[in-house]
Amino acid sequence: MNITIKDGLSKDVQTGQTVGDALSALGISLGTDILAARVNGTVMDLSRPLSEDATIEPLRFDSPEGREVYRHSSTHLMAQAVKELFPTAQLTIGPALEDSFYYDFAYDRPFTPEDLASIEERAREIAKRRLPIARREFSKQDAIEFFRARGEKYKVELIEGFPDGEPISAYTQGDFVDLCRGPHLPSTGHIGAFKLLTTAGAYWRGDERNPMLQRIYGTSFPTKTELDAHLARLEEIKRRDHRKVGKDLDLISVQDEIGPGLVLWHPKGAAIRLQIENFWREQHIKGGYELVYSPHVARLDLWKTSGHLDYYRENMFASMKLEGSEYQLKPMNCPYHIMIYKSHLRSYRDLPIRYGELGTVYRYERTGVLHGLLRVRGFTQDDAHLFCRPDQIETEVSRVLDFTFFILQTFGFTDFEVFLSTRPKESVGADEHWTLATSALEAAIKSRNIAYRMDPGGGAFYGPKIDIKIKDALGRSWQCSTIQVDFNNPERFELSYIGEDGKAHQPIMIHRALMGSIERFFGILIEHYGGAFPAWLAPVQATVLNITDNQRDYAAAVTAQLKSAGFRAEADIRNEKIGFKIREAEKAKVPFMLVAGDREVQGGTVSVRGRSGANLGSMTVVQVLDLLRAETARVRQDS
RNA sequence: GCUGGCGUAGCUCAAUCGGCAGAGCAGCGGUUUUGUAAACCGCAGGUUGGAGGUUCGAUUCCUCUCGCCAGCUCCA
Numbered sequence: 001m002n003i004t005i006k007d008g009l010s011k012d013v014q015t016g017q018t019v020g021d022a023l024s025a026l027g028i029s030l031g032t033d034i035l036a037a038r039v040n041g042t043v044m045d046l047s048r049p050l051s052e053d054a055t056i057e058p059l060r061f062d063s064p065e066g067r068e069v070y071r072h073s074s075t076h077l078m079a080q081a082v083k084e085l086f087p088t089a090q091l092t093i094g095p096a097l098e099d100s101f102y103y104d105f106a107y108d109r110p111f112t113p114e115d116l117a118s119i120e121e122r123a124r125e126i127a128k129r130r131l132p133i134a135r136r137e138f139s140k141q142d143a144i145e146f147f148r149a150r151g152e153k154y155k156v157e158l159i160e161g162f163p164d165g166e167p168i169s170a171y172t173q174g175d176f177v178d179l180c181r182g183p184h185l186p187s188t189g190h191i192g193a194f195k196l197l198t199t200a201g202a203y204w205r206g207d208e209r210n211p212m213l214q215r216i217y218g219t220s221f222p223t224k225t226e227l228d229a230h231l232a233r234l235e236e237i238k239r240r241d242h243r244k245v246g247k248d249l250d251l252i253s254v255q256d257e258i259g260p261g262l263v264l265w266h267p268k269g270a271a272i273r274l275q276i277e278n279f280w281r282e283q284h285i286k287g288g289y290e291l292v293y294s295p296h297v298a299r300l301d302l303w304k305t306s307g308h309l310d311y312y313r314e315n316m317f318a319s320m321k322l323e324g325s326e327y328q329l330k331p332m333n334c335p336y337h338i339m340i341y342k343s344h345l346r347s348y349r350d351l352p353i354r355y356g357e358l359g360t361v362y363r364y365e366r367t368g369v370l371h372g373l374l375r376v377r378g379f380t381q382d383d384a385h386l387f388c389r390p391d392q393i394e395t396e397v398s399r400v401l402d403f404t405f406f407i408l409q410t411f412g413f414t415d416f417e418v419f420l421s422t423r424p425k426e427s428v429g430a431d432e433h434w435t436l437a438t439s440a441l442e443a444a445i446k447s448r449n450i451a452y453r454m455d456p457g458g459g460a461f462y463g464p465k466i467d468i469k470i471k472d473a474l475g476r477s478w479q480c481s482t483i484q485v486d487f488n489n490p491e492r493f494e495l496s497y498i499g500e501d502g503k504a505h506q507p508i509m510i511h512r513a514l515m516g517s518i519e520r521f522f523g524i525l526i527e528h529y530g531g532a533f534p535a536w537l538a539p540v541q542a543t544v545l546n547i548t549d550n551q552r553d554y555a556a557a558v559t560a561q562l563k564s565a566g567f568r569a570e571a572d573i574r575n576e577k578i579g580f581k582i583r584e585a586e587k588a589k590v591p592f593m594l595v596a597g598d599r600e601v602q603g604g605t606v607s608v609r610g611r612s613g614a615n616l617g618s619m620t621v622v623q624v625l626d627l628l629r630a631e632t633a634r635v636r637q638d639s
Numbered sequence: 640g641c642u643g644g645c646g647u648a649g650c651u652c653a654a655u656c657g658g659c660a661g662a663g664c665a666g667c668g669g670u671u672u673u674g675u676a677a678a679c680c681g682c683a684g685g686u687u688g689g690a691g692g693u694u695c696g697a698u699u700c701c702u703c704u705c706g707c708c709a710g711c712u713c714c715a
Contacts, residue, residue, distance in 0.1 A: 110643055200710030201642035207712080212642050215710070243708095247650085256688075256706055315715070332715075361715095366640055367706090369713065381715095460715075482715085511715095548672045575672070583676035597674055609675060 001050065006038075006057035013050070020046035020186065023058055032190045033222070034058045036069045036183050043069065045135055045183040061222050071096030073133065073185040074194060074220035075103045080176035081122035082216070085115075091178060092154040092204060092213055099230065101220070104202050104213040106154060111199045111214055119216070120196045130189030131173040135182055143168040147179060154204070155179045193227035194220045237474060242526035243372040249531050249588065251539075252373065252522075261370045261377030263519055268539035271568065272525075273518060275537050277358055279410065279634070280382055280515075287403055289356040289384055294336030296360065300326035305492055306335040311461065315363045333359035334486075334511060337385040338493045341507075346497040351507060352388035352396055358518065359383045373523030380518040386510040387495070390436060393508055397444035397466070397483060404481045404514045408470055410634050411525060412534065415471035418450050421458030428461060429487045437485040437508070438464045462488035472528040480516040480524070485509075532611060535591040535631040542628060543590045544571045544606065545581045547597035554601045558594065561621050567628050582609065591631065592616075594624060 003022045004010040013025050019037045020030055023046070028034070036043055038057040039050070043065045059066035075094035082089050082105055094103030105111075111119070138146060140162060147155040158179060159168060171180045173188055185191065196218040204210035221227040238244075246252045251269030258264060265273055281291060300319050303309045308316065308331060317329045330336075337355045346353070360380045369375050388396050405416065420441055423434045441464055445452050452466075459465050463485035469477045486509040489495075496504040515521035525533070535541050542562055546555040555571045562569035572581045578595065585593045594606035606624060608616040619627065 198709065199643080202711050203641080212711085214642090217710085254707095260706070312715075314713095363715075366713065368640065368711080370707095375714085484715095513715095545675085547674055550672080577671095577673050577678060578675060579673090580677055581675090586676055593675075595675065599674085607675080613675080615675080 002053045003050065004055045006055055015051060016049050018047050018049050019044055019056060022050055022054075022056060026056075028058055030186075032192075033060050035060060035066045035185055035190065038065065043183055045133075046186050047133075047135065048183075067099075068096045069183055069185060070191070070222075071099075071101040071220060072180075072182075073188070074191055074218065075101040076133075076171065076173065076176070076178055076180070076184065077123050077126055077188055077191055077194065078119065078196065078216060078218055079103045079105075079178060080126055080173060080188075081119045083176060084126075085118060085122055089214075090154055091152050093158075094178075099219060100197065100217055102215050102217045104204070104215045106204070106211065107214045109214075110201070111216060116196045116199065116216065120194065120218075123194055123196075126174070127188045127191045127194065129174065130187050132187045133171055133173045133184045135169055135171055135184070137167040137169050140164055140166070140168055143170070143179065146170075146177075150177070152179075191220055192222045193224040194218065195227060195231070233474065237476075237527075240474070240527045240530045241372075242374075242523040245526050245531040246373065246523075249539075251526070254372070254376075259377070260367060261365060261375070263373060263376055263378065269522070271539040272533060272537050273522065276515075276518065276522070280358065280407070283403075283407065284356045284384070287399075289354040292337065292340055292355045292357050294330075294333060294357060294359060296362075297327045297329055298335070300328045302335050302339075303328050303331075306332075306338075306489060307492055308332065308335075315365070317362050317364050329362045330359075331361050331363045333357055333361060333381060333383045334385055334489060334509075335493075337383075338489060338495065338509075341387050341495060342493060346387075346507070348389060348497055348499045348505070351497060352386050352392055354384060354386045356382075356384035373519045373526075376517075376519050379520065381513050382515045382518060382521075384512050386512070387490075387497075387507045388510065389497075389505070390508055393437060393440035393485065393510070394443045394447070396510055397441055398447050400483050400510070400512050401444060401448050401450070401466070404468060404483075404512075407514050408468075408481070411521075412528060413470040413472070416450075417469040417471070417477060418445060418452035419455045419458070419467045419469070420445060420452055421455040421460075421465045421467065423464065424457045424459055424461060426461055427459070429463065433487045434464065437487070441466055441483070441485065460484050460486075462486045470524075472524060473530075474527070478524050480521055481514050482512065482516070484511040486511055532589045533591075535628070536634050538589070538591050539568065540570050540588065540590050541567050541632060542569045542592040542594055542624075543581075543585045543588075544569065544594045544596060545578060545585070546571075546573050547578050547595065549573075549575065550598060551596045551601050555596050558596065558606060558621055558624075562625070562628070565625050565628075567625075567632070586611070592624075592628070 001013065001015050002010060003013050005026050009026050011026055013022050019039055024030055036045060036059045038059060040054050061067055061070055079091060079094055086107060090106040092104040092106060140159060143159050144156055162168060169180060169182060170177050171182055171184050196216060198217045200215045201212045202215040204213055219230060221230060249268060250266050252266060253264045255264065284291060312331060316331045319326045319328045340355060341353060358380050360378065362378045365375060365377055386396050422438055465482055465484035467479055468481035469479045471477055490506050490509050495507050497507050499505045544555045544559045546552055552573045555573050559569050559571040582593060589611060591611050593609040595609060596606050600606050605618045605620050607618050608624065610616050
């Protein structure tokens with residue numbers, strides 16, 4: 001049979017040769033860097049025999065498939081170590097993740113950090129044994145008997161759920177056997193640097209009614225250098241944690257006495273928020289939105305009409321009774337905007353109508369999901385609702401897409417992933433509405449030449465949507481923006497406009513949020529910048545530092561000039577050494593430090609120091625104002 | 640909500656076996672008048688998250704509770 005290496009040689013080899021043999025025959029030396037191979041499109045073990053002509057592509061750690069095989073074998077390595085040390089632990093499942101892996105074990109107690117250390121040590125030792133990893137296939141019945149005999153109840157349960165008639169594969173390394181689709185590395189010796197990270201509880205099959213399993217997370221890399229780099233990145237993530245930075249920089253707090261998931265914005269955090277909101281309002285007014293305000297509570301009936309009581313009740317705070325009627329704290333802003341729309345008779349000439357609001361909502365989130373600023377119970381959405389005719393959907397959505405990218409880019413995000421979510425199983429509305437709206441969304445995305453992915457069935461129950469994820473400075477993805485078409489609410493609230501034909505028609509509603517929640521977006525911003533905000537956002541843009549008491553008045557005068565020019569400036573005229581004041585300003589991540597000693601007073605200047613040490617030289621106050629004006633301009637100029 | 644871990648001064652963390660609750664930083668007072676990431680001396684700072692229990696005695700052991708953390712589940 002004929003074997004071709006992708007982008008390489010071609011040769012006839014005997015039937016029955018393995019993938020690895022074929023690679024060797026074609027001059028590719030099988031070091032530990034070759035992990036598996038793609039054979040006619042399917043990822044396979046190097047030990048699999050070949051039975052037909054094939055194109056083979058060797059897979060190394062630099063490919064996503066290679067990494068997956070590597071992590072998958074790593075989790076088997078860990079599982080083998082666990083079985084050797086804790087023979088009564090039962091195997092369940094153990095997949096590879098993005099850059100790590102886990103394995104869930106059924107065991108009568110959680111694994112301790114000490115257990116983890118000994119498991120890790122044992123795993124390294126097993127790697128050194130260089131055990132060959134072999135695939136074997138069973139019939140379904142044989143597989144059930146085999147794993148039953150080994151006492152692996154969970155494996156038996158898994159196999160019982162598999163389709164009949166198809167062979168079932170397992171992988172063996174030494175005495176260890178695991179039910180597994182594969183593929184795997186040729187041997188345990190291929191695993192270089194290996195580290196266990198944490199333990200956690202996890203339900204069998206992710207269902208909280210099922211028994212709790214003991215999950216162990218770990219990661220692995222070919223070399224210690226790569227592992228160390230990965231661990232350093234995890235440290236960096238921890239170092240930038242918005243909860244820590246938010247506290248250190250005195251931006252926000254969440255306090256016991258206030259309640260979980262309820263955020264206090266301290267002056268410095270509020271200063272940043274104010275910049276965000278000012279920018280947002282300014283741009284929305286320019287962008288053809290009308291800004292509105294709505295109250296935090298409304299009669300419960302409003303939420304009955306909107307359907308929230310039926311579909312969203314478990315996420316709502318309990319209602320309160322006042323003067324014989326019930327009132328509800330708002331979980332969303334849409335009903336209010338709808339009622340503003342309904343306050344007049346609308347003409348087709350009025351559409352589209354765009355109402356925007358930084359609307360604070362309250363949602364009852366289960367305690368276990370609360371997380372710093374990223375998941376809270378009270379938050380402000382940068383919400384807007386567009387009311388338009390069906391033929392306007394595409395144009396409106398295109399506008400929103402452009403607007404979203406403009407806003408997000410201004411905050412320093414340049415990497416986006418776009419998802420188009422279609423009709424879910426549980427949903428309302430006529431098919432033609434869904435088709436129309438989905439194709440309008442798709443057309444809007446295409447009109448902007450944006451790469452996107454489908455999320456089939458991922459839409460809201462009332463309509464399809466576009467979600468936009470941003471990538472932060474550490475390469476992590478966050479979903480912030482969402483654009484959702486809604487046919488349900490116009491119907492529920494009986495919205496109408498008078499068309500050209502003089503008859504009433506139902507408008508389409510588009511819900512959209514760009515930052516999502518200000519709290520969440522702020523948390524992401526903190527981590528994106530590691531607390532070192534660009535000058536336009538920094539709570540303090542410049543600090544004037546005097547060297548001795550001689551320059552106190554001068555420092556105060558310079559500060560006053562900066563302030564009256566509209567900059568957020570402070571003077572640090574404490575009786576402290578300049579090194580100490582610089583250190584404090586650095587820790588506070590102030591973009592510009594303006595040092596004033598006798599020399600500067602003489603020349604009417606300040607010595608300008610940038611954040612993290614840059615010496616920008618001596619400047620007059622006028623020059624400093626120019627510098628600040630340039631540096632506090634937003635990343636992208638207003639359109 | 641579930642499993643596990645953790646709550647000690649404003650912050651970061653100590654306190655042996657159940658035996659007087661401590662340090663650094665921050666704060667305050669003083670000395671120092673300083674040139675680009677930490678001057679020196681002193682003072683003060685606590686219902687050890689809360690409630691109950693065991694004990695002669697609880698930061699330490701037990702029960703409950705609140706909160707935080709990791710993960711699971713959930714997620715407009």
